Amino acid sequence: MSSSIVFENVTKTFPSREGEELTALRDVGLEIAPGEFTVVVGPSGCGKSTLLDLLAGLATPSSGRVLVDGVPVLGPGLDRGVVFQQYALLPWRDARGNVEFGLEAKGVPRRERRERAQEYLELVGLTGFGDRYPHELSGGMRQRVAIARSLAFDPDVLLMDEPFAALDAQTRDLLQEELLRIWERTGKTVVFITHGIDEAVYLGQRVAVLTSRPGRIKEVIDVGLGDRRTGDVRSSPEFAQLRHRIWEQLQDEVRQAAREGEEAVARV
Template sequence: MTAHISFRGVTKTFPVRGGSGGSGRSRRAGEPGGRGRSTEFTALDGIDLDVGAGEFVAVVGPSGCGKSTLLDLLGGLAAPTSGEILLDGRPVTGPGLDRSIVFQQYALLPWRTAQGNVEFGLEATGVPRRQRAARAREYLSLVGLDGFEERHPHELSGGMKQRVAIARSLAYDPDVLLMDEPFAALDAQTRESLQDELLRIWRRTGKTVVFITHGIEEAVYLGGRVAVLTSRPGRVKEVVPIELGERAAGRDLRSSPEFARYRHEIWSLLHDEVSRAQQLEREVSQV
């Protein structure tokens, strides 16, 4: 597999004033670099991960393990403390039109229609008005929102809002789609429906997708591979290839023995990490 995205020894720390840094890697007053009661909080520690072009990789881990930080770094919204992230061999140094992020919060402009929200990102890239309108309609159709172009966000359900957010992210044709728990706030039925829609869109567009989730079943259902992170500080514990064949409509894949086997494998990898994360939270709360 030729790497489209490469994390090479990526570590991210944050300065913290007062209290505990929340990991074994911290600097306190009197130590080199220490000042006052400042500490260093280590979110990610030595991440090594490759993602191939057109691949769908899901990332799971305990709460607070740095999953969203990893996505922020890949999106160029933050810089690694050490190590590097490469996109087609070139270092990621900031945001770019080659990457797009879909967050859990829809972040739609309430005064704009669905079409206006999709057009918003195209305006910033200088796409002419007529082309913007045509492309917005095309991608709203792709996510199943034909006939809803003139609806405002308050007239849409949660699932529809997230479809608009996905259409907006795809409209300017990024190479990489980054998704930070985009379905976490939705009810189970809507979430499963959008998972199927996302797989359909992924197959049709051929985008490289990095999908952050806290749900094991969601990771197994969506990911061609699942990267399991350790408890804080986040490291790659294992990358599990998922071989379930075509996610055909009407096939109850989630009830299959193969699905159960992958779910149990990833649950087993996460079990000790979740226990360790809970113990750490108890220790921090007592400080």
């Protein structure tokens, strides 16, 4: 199963130390089709993680609505699995036990939990590592466990907040390929946050570019590279054109943010 996602004129504000409101996102409108892999990029501090928190139900909009299959998001739910940059594994549980954790909360019987945990460890390429504890696993392996844990309770939507940012380049490329394979096999709706333009183009069917804060949707770009796991897609002219297009969009926002910062300093 996969689900549609809609952001309807979503604004999110936070109180600041000065007693004024800080607007992280303003009037965000975005539609994501069931089974689509959408990547969100934007300048630092533009509200990318806030957008994902709203979708996960970890925060509520100040105005507007976030809908999953037409139902407003009012809090966390088992229809959405989240993978963060930090692995957040339980150190006292082995890999299999970590994957089983969400299934326990769902009330899945013990034998079925074990079978399903084993299935998803195999899916992420960790056959034979179920009895290893987090400190016995590499960073890439720990992130695979985190992905398996999020997939095991069969969410309709997979939310990923810069999950590969802390990994070395070789491991990151490997896990990007692995994630595409998992997505193609499971058909989940995926929303993926990243700072990396290459990662965005390689993974996404569409790339949503946010403006500098307050974040708004500047452009949604269709990628259309076909099967990215055949041949060296990253060296193709199409890849380079898409990368440059997104880079130009982001550079415009960085320059605008810098100008606004200089003007704010001049007014003080």
